[in-house]
Amino acid sequence: VRKDAKKLRYAAEFFGSLFDDKRGTRRQRKFIAAMEELQDYLGALNDLATGPNVLAQHGLANHPARDSVVSHDDKNALIRMAQSSVDEVIDTKRFWR
Numbered sequence: 001v002r003k004d005a006k007k008l009r010y011a012a013e014f015f016g017s018l019f020d021d022k023r024g025t026r027r028q029r030k031f032i033a034a035m036e037e038l039q040d041y042l043g044a045l046n047d048l049a050t051g052p053n054v055l056a057q058h059g060l061a062n063h064p065a066r067d068s069v070v071s072h073d074d075k076n077a078l079i080r081m082a083q084s085s086v087d088e089v090i091d092t093k094r095f096w097r
Contacts, residue, residue, distance in 0.1 A: 002042040009035035012095075019095050027095035034089045041082035048075055 009032060016028040051069060055061050 002039065002046055005035060005039050005042060009039065015096070019097075024095045024097075027093050031089070031092045031095055034085065034092050038082065038085035038089055041078055041085055044078050045075075045082060048072060048078070 012028065012031055012035065016025075016032070019025065019028055052061070055063065055066060055069070060066065
């Protein structure tokens, strides 16, 4: 999902110049901002999922600073914020009309 969101945002940025009227430009900026926020939350969730394996691969699974790098304390909050970002993307008006 994270990679697909990235591709969608890049495509929207690439084709954005085709919609150069004020309304289209404003809508495109809002869409891009919403996609960037979504990508940030999806990236943070990806770090939670993959971080422990990466640390283990490098022999750092028991490092004292491990919890500061990969903390699951905020997992539920990140999921809620990611869902909120998805809702914002869905509610953003289309600029590609």
